[in-house]
Every structure is written in C-alpha cells, then in structure tokens.
Amino acid sequence: MGTGKKVRIDVNTDWCKGCGICIAFCPKKVFDPLPDNKPKVARPEDCIECMLCELRCPDLAINVGGGSDGRK
Amino acid sequence: MGENERQAVLMSGNEACVEGALLAGINFFAGYPITPSTEIAEGLAERLPRHGGKFIQMEDEIASMAAVVGASLAGAKAMTATSGPGFSLKQENIGFAAMAEVPCVVVNVQRYGPSTGLPTSPAQGDIMQARWGTHGDHPMIALMPASVQESLTLTIEAFNLAEKFRTPVILLLDEVVGHMREGIVPPRKEEIMIKKRKKPTAPPEEYLPYRAEPDGVPPMANFGDGYRFHVTGLVHDETGFPRGRGSDGDYLVRRLTNKVKNHFVPMVEEYLTEDAEIAVVACGSVARSAKRAVNLGREQGIKVGLVRPISIWPFPEKAIKDLAGKVRAIVVPEMNLGQVALEVERCACGKAVVYRLNRIDAELITPDEILAKIQEVK
Amino acid sequence: MAVKELLDRYTRMEKLPHIWCPGCGHGIILGSVLRAIQRQNLEPDKTTIVSGIGCSSRAPGYMKFDTLHTTHGRALAFATGVKLARPELNVIVLSGDGDCAAIGGNHLIHAARRNINLTTVVFNNSIYGMTSGQYSPLTPHKRFATTAPYGNVDHPFDLCQLVIAAGATYVARGTAYHTQMLIDLIAKGIERKGFSFIEVVTQCPTYYGRKNKLGSAIDMLNWQKEHGVPVKAAAKLPPEKMEGKFVIGELHCTQRPEYVEEYQRIIDRMERE
Numbered sequence: 001m002g003t004g005k006k007v008r009i010d011v012n013t014d015w016c017k018g019c020g021i022c023i024a025f026c027p028k029k030v031f032d033p034l035p036d037n038k039p040k041v042a043r044p045e046d047c048i049e050c051m052l053c054e055l056r057c058p059d060l061a062i063n064v065g066g067g068s069d070g071r072k
Numbered sequence: 073m074g075e076n077e078r079q080a081v082l083m084s085g086n087e088a089c090v091e092g093a094l095l096a097g098i099n100f101f102a103g104y105p106i107t108p109s110t111e112i113a114e115g116l117a118e119r120l121p122r123h124g125g126k127f128i129q130m131e132d133e134i135a136s137m138a139a140v141v142g143a144s145l146a147g148a149k150a151m152t153a154t155s156g157p158g159f160s161l162k163q164e165n166i167g168f169a170a171m172a173e174v175p176c177v178v179v180n181v182q183r184y185g186p187s188t189g190l191p192t193s194p195a196q197g198d199i200m201q202a203r204w205g206t207h208g209d210h211p212m213i214a215l216m217p218a219s220v221q222e223s224l225t226l227t228i229e230a231f232n233l234a235e236k237f238r239t240p241v242i243l244l245l246d247e248v249v250g251h252m253r254e255g256i257v258p259p260r261k262e263e264i265m266i267k268k269r270k271k272p273t274a275p276p277e278e279y280l281p282y283r284a285e286p287d288g289v290p291p292m293a294n295f296g297d298g299y300r301f302h303v304t305g306l307v308h309d310e311t312g313f314p315r316g317r318g319s320d321g322d323y324l325v326r327r328l329t330n331k332v333k334n335h336f337v338p339m340v341e342e343y344l345t346e347d348a349e350i351a352v353v354a355c356g357s358v359a360r361s362a363k364r365a366v367n368l369g370r371e372q373g374i375k376v377g378l379v380r381p382i383s384i385w386p387f388p389e390k391a392i393k394d395l396a397g398k399v400r401a402i403v404v405p406e407m408n409l410g411q412v413a414l415e416v417e418r419c420a421c422g423k424a425v426v427y428r429l430n431r432i433d434a435e436l437i438t439p440d441e442i443l444a445k446i447q448e449v450k
Numbered sequence: 451m452a453v454k455e456l457l458d459r460y461t462r463m464e465k466l467p468h469i470w471c472p473g474c475g476h477g478i479i480l481g482s483v484l485r486a487i488q489r490q491n492l493e494p495d496k497t498t499i500v501s502g503i504g505c506s507s508r509a510p511g512y513m514k515f516d517t518l519h520t521t522h523g524r525a526l527a528f529a530t531g532v533k534l535a536r537p538e539l540n541v542i543v544l545s546g547d548g549d550c551a552a553i554g555g556n557h558l559i560h561a562a563r564r565n566i567n568l569t570t571v572v573f574n575n576s577i578y579g580m581t582s583g584q585y586s587p588l589t590p591h592k593r594f595a596t597t598a599p600y601g602n603v604d605h606p607f608d609l610c611q612l613v614i615a616a617g618a619t620y621v622a623r624g625t626a627y628h629t630q631m632l633i634d635l636i637a638k639g640i641e642r643k644g645f646s647f648i649e650v651v652t653q654c655p656t657y658y659g660r661k662n663k664l665g666s667a668i669d670m671l672n673w674q675k676e677h678g679v680p681v682k683a684a685a686k687l688p689p690e691k692m693e694g695k696f697v698i699g700e701l702h703c704t705q706r707p708e709y710v711e712e713y714q715r716i717i718d719r720m721e722r723e
Binding site: 099100102121122124126128130131132134135136138139140141142143144145146147148150164165168294295296297298299300301302303304305306313314 | 465494495496498500510511514515516517518519520521524527528529530531532533534535536538539556557560713716717720721
C-alpha cells in the first residue's frame with residue numbers, strides 16, 4: 001500500500017503529449033488514461049513518491065509532492 | 073637614434089600579421105597548418121602565451137573556425153589563418169559567425185588554386201569566394217594588404233571592424249605579401265585605436281541579444297557575464313530564438329546586410345588619378361607592379377593613375393563609378409582569370425572600357441606587362 | 451526534488467512545450483541533464499550549453515543558461531573554443547548520434563584525445579530524427595531506415611569504446627529507461643575534470659520505432675530495460691548471454707592531465723620567466 005496520505009501530483013496538461021509512459025511505468029498504477037491518453041491521477045493515496053513518473057516524463061509535465069518545499 | 077626615430081624592423085607579411093594581431097589585443101587563435109599561412113600560426117603559438125592568450129591547433133580548419141567563434145562568444149578577440157583549401161572548409165562556420173554576429177578575423181593567404189594547386193605560389197583566385205564562399209545572403213568585409221606594413225595595420229583594422237560590426241572580417245593576403253620581407257616601423261601601442269564590442273546597458277532580464285541600435289549592430293554580452301542568452305544559426309528574432317518565420321528572416325538578413333552596407337567606409341588608395349585619362353585598378357601584391365607601371369607611364373607622358381581597393385568587400389562602388397566617369401579606359405591586372413574585373417565592369421556601367429590583364433602561371437604580373445597594356449589602350 | 455524547482459531555476463519555461471514527438475526520449479534526457487546540473491549545483495551564469503544540429507540539439511533552447519546552437523557536427527569544436535577562452539565556465543555539449551558520431555566524429559575523437567574539460571551527452575536514438583529517419587553510425591546492422599530500405603549494411607560504432615580509445619577519462623552509457631542511473635552518470639561526468647562522455651540509449655518512436663516495428667515509446671523503454679545490462683552484472687555473464695545486449699553504467703574512469711590546465715601552466719611559466 002502507499003504511504004496512506006494523499007500525495008499531491010500535478011499534471012501540466014498543456015505540456016503533456018499523452019505518451020503514456022507515466023501510466024505504464026508507475027509501480028503503483030496511480031494513473032488512469034484519459035481519452036487523449038493523458039494521465040488522470042486516479043489513486044494518489046497509492047503513490048509511494050518514487051518520483052519515477054517525474055523523472056521519466058519527457059515533457060517535464062508531472063510534479064509530485066506539491067510545491068518546491070525542498071521535499072526529497 | 074632620436075627618441076622619435078624608431079627602429080625599422082625587417083619582417084614578412086605573415087609575421088607582420090602576427091604583430092598586428094597582438095597590437096590589436098588578440099587573445100585567442102585557433103588554426104591548422106597550411107602553406108602559405110603557417111607562419112601566422114607558428115608566430116602566435118609562441119607569442120600568445122606570453123601575453124596570457126590562448127593558442128590551439130585544431131584537428132582541421134572547420135574546427136579551427138568553430139573554436140574561434142566559440143572563443144569570441146566567451147569574450148575573446150579571436151582569429152584564425154589559412155589558405156585556399158582551408159578557407160573553403162571554413163565557409164560554413166564563417167556563415168554562422170555572420171548570422172550570429174560573432175566578431176572574428178579570418179586571414180586567407182591566397183595560394184594558386186583551385187584545389188591543391190601550387191601551394192607555394194601566389195594567386196588572387198579567392199576574391200569571389202571571400203564574398204560569396206558561404207551560402208545565403210550575408211554581409212562580408214574583406215581587406216587586401218599590398219605591403220608588409222599594411223599586413224600589420226590592416227590586421228588591427230580587421231579586428232576593429234569585426235568588433236564594430238559584430239561580423240567576421242576576412243584579411244586577404246597572397247603568398248607574395250605573406251612571405252616577402254620589408255623593413256617596417258611598427259606603430260606604438262598607444263598610437264593605435266582599439267575598438268571593443270559594444271556592451272549591453274540593459275540588465276540581464278531585459279537584455280535582447282539581437283535588438284540592434286540605430287547603426288544596425290546589437291550590443292553584445294559575453295558568455296559567462298550572466299545574461300544567459302541564446303545563440304543560433306537558425307533565423308532568429310531579437311530575443312535570439314528561432315520561430316521558423318520568414319518574416320523574421322526578412323528582417324534579420326536585411327539588417328545584417330545593411331549594417332555593413334550602410335555604415336562601412338570604403339578604404340581605397342588613389343594615386344595620380346586627378347588628371348588621369350587611363351586608370352589601373354589593382355589590389356594586393358599586383359598593385360605594387362601597377363604603381364611602378366603608372367610611374368613609368370607618367371614618365372612617357374601618359375596620363376595614367378592607380379586606384380587600389382584596400383577594402384575589396386564591400387566593393388568600393390562609388391570610387392569605381394566616379395573613376396569610370398573620368399577616364400576612357402580601366403586596366404584591371406589580376407593573378408586570376410578576372411574577378412575584381414567583374415566588379416569593375418559592373419560599376420563602370422560601360423562609361424569606360426575595362427581591359428583585363430590576367431596571369432595564372434604562378435608568376436607575378438610585372439610592371440612592364442601592365443605598362444604595355446596601358447600603352448596598348450591609350 | 452520537485453520538477454517545479456527544476457523549471458524555475460534552470461528552464462526557459464516560456465519555450466515549453468518542446469518540439470519533440472510524444473514519447474521521444476530526448477525530453478527524458480533533457481530532464482536528466484537539468485537534474486544533474488541541479489545536483490552539481492552549477493552556477494547558471496557560468497554554465498554554457500552547446501549543441502550541434504538535430505532533434506537532440508534543440509535541447510539548449512529550453513535551458514536557462516548561455517546556450518549555443520552551432521552547425522551540424524561541430525558542437526565540440528565550438529565548445530573547445532568557449533572552454534579554452536574562458537576556463538571558469540562549465541561547458542556541457544549535447545549532441546545526437548548522427549551529429550556526434552558521423553559528421554562530428556573527427557571533433558569527438560580529438561576532444562577526447564585532448565581530455566579537455568567538457569561534458570558531452572549523446573542522445574543515441576539510432577536514427578537521424580530531424581530529417582525524418584535515415585540511419586546513423588550507431589544504427590544496428592540490418593535495421594531499417596529511409597536510407598536503409600533493405601536493412602542497414604553498416605555495422606555501428608561502439609562509441610564508448612571509440613571514445614575510451616581516443617583518451618576520454620570518464621565514459622559511461624545510460625538509457626532513458628534507467629533514468630535515476632542516467633542522472634548519476636551525467637552528474638559524475640560534470641563533476642569530473644577532463645573529457646566526460648555519456649552515451650544515452652534512447653527511443654525515437656516516430657521514425658526508428660515505426661520503421662523497425664518496435665512498438666510504442668513504452669515498448670522501446672521496456673526494450674532498454676531488458677537489454678541494458680549494468681557493468682557488474684555483465685561482467686558475470688558469459689559472452690553468449692550478452693548477445694544483442696549492451697552494457698550500461700560507468701565504463702571508464704581514469705586520471706589524465708586536463709588540456710586547459712596544462713595550457714595554463716605554460717602561460718604561468720611564461721609569466722615567471
């Protein structure tokens with residue numbers, strides 16, 4: 001199970017090109033594909049903040065963990 | 073020796089080019105060995121580190137030109153030197169320097185071409201290449217020294233023009249000017265006017281790297297000064313970024329060509345042309361023979377004069393137009409099959425008959441040959 | 451390290467979204483380069499990014515540094531001029547497999563031979579993407595491209611071995627899939643003084659993927675996952691097990707005098723005389 005608390009995940013849908021990489025490689029299947037294949041943050045409570053979606057997003061469109069408050 | 077009678081120094085044109093570059097404040101040279109320009113690289117390899125400057129022999133002429141542009145963008149006064157084959161290889165990056173408005177000096181000590189040609193023999197076959205060697209419409213400044221003294225002074229001038237116009241400046245020597253030795257009196261540093269590129273006054277966040285001032289030239293920040301700007305060979309707007317728009321290209325290319333066309337002051341020497349009925353138009357080493365021929369002609373009572381373009385590009389159109397209005401005939405001696413002659417014919421517009429005198433057997437054109445032509449056309 | 455911070459400090463956000471195709475690996479590498487810069491805490495005002503021509507070489511346009519988009523294949527030669535003229539600058543070169551290994555090959559081996567302090571990241575997607583799908587010196591034998599309609603006759607370079615042989619002191623290979631490792635490899639390349647070279651195996655779904663029926667960006671990333679074998683693991687595998695696979699991680703790391711410093715020693719010597 002995830003950390004239990006609701007992790008804030010922002011998706012910049014202007015920059016996202018719907019490649020589906022985040023959806024495919026999220027170890028906890030947090031995202032569901034929208035009709036245009038852009039990610040919907042379906043189950044943020046399962047997010048373990050592994051940051052792989054952020055790292056692998058080719059469009060720099062995903063921000064995990066809210067603001068830039070110095071979170072790891 | 074009086075304090076002001078300074079010592080004359082015997083040196084070659086290539087060596088004078090090195091002295092001129094040092095007096096101009098060169099602090100970066102990248103080059104590649106090629107006859108007949110190698111002495112310039114050798115001289116700067118030895119002298120630059122003594123002045124805290126940097127010399128590098130790159131893997132080829134393309135890389136040398138690239139390194140010069142990179143160094144200039146980092147704030148250096150940068151130069152390279154080559155000859156025909158290397159000059160051909162450098163063209164794409166010379167075009168980049170013109171497009172991105174990067175000051176630099178490119179010395180081409182012309183040798184007999186085309187191709188490998190006669191590496192140790194003089195020629196003037198790269199004149200059109202100096203203007204149109206790289207693709208697309210672009211500005212180009214090219215100077216042609218006719219003596220060892222001028223090899224020094226025009227190198228300084230080349231750096232000043234590059235910094236003033238933010239553009240590459242070509243210095244067209246030929247093997248004779250490069251290798252012959254003459255006694256010259258180098259100017260003292262304090263006598264020389266050194267031009268530096270305009271610095272931006274706007275703070276970094278408002279800096280538009282390609283917004284030109286009324287003279288058509290944008291102030292230039294250097295890499296590492298905190299302006300964090302973008303430089304590209306793509307058509308770009310005044311922010312420096314590409315938008316793929318033809319309108320940006322139209323504006324930019326016109327500005328680039330006009331900044332030189334509208335503000336460059338042609339450099340031409342006129343000798344005994346006031347009452348001339350015949351004129352010789354000659355540049356570089358050939359102009360030396362031409363001057364002698366003019367003197368010989370005058371001794372024979374022929375009203376002949378010499379017009380010597382020192383800045384060959386932009387071509388001194390007005391000087392030739394006016395000349396053609398004054399004289400009946402213009403003789404154009406060249407160590408090629410006619411390149412300056414094309415420009416002279418274009419500017420004369422038929423007002424004077426243009427006679428070509430071409431020699432491409434790797435020998436200098438002699439005063440007597442030019443005199444014979446003058447006698448023929450008078 | 452949230453992406454917001456990365457964007458604020460190091461990215462020209464007004465230039466995004468970028469021009470690369472959906473799923474193209476270049477965006478992943480761009481993000482990794484930015485994260486490596488962030489980790490090394492480079493002073494942005496003293497950092498210059500240089501690129502050549504091609505899809506990869508549009509990356510500097512999105513990066514908030516002094517950026518130089520040069521001519522095809524010549525990024526390393528331009529970068530050599532920048533670095534030698536102003537040594538205190540951090541100079542990072544971003545190039546593609548065609549830009550760096552084909553037309554730029556001569557400058558690559560000489561920059562490595564000089565061991566000049568540049569960090570070079572090659573976006574290796576085995577294709578010329580910008581010109582829509584020709585094979586490059588890193589396209590595998592028998593693969594298809596618009597200029598290899600009957601299968602590539604050429605055999606690719608092992609670019610890392612080539613650069614090691616040329617004299618580079620830090621050489622690594624990463625992939626877009628192994629993103630965390632990639633950031634580590636680039637960060638170490640930046641940190642090390644001398645010629646640091648990182649080849650990144652990445653996906654071009656639009657041309658290389660389609661032309662060779664390799665599926666989507668996701669399938670191509672999974673291919674990287676299954677075929678990229680870390681150095682330690684690869685050392686234990688018999689050769690036949692490495693068939694069709696490639697080694698990832700730090701391949702070479704040694705010490706050699708750095709070019710600009712060596713030249714500065716000459717200048718210092720002149721001043722002493």
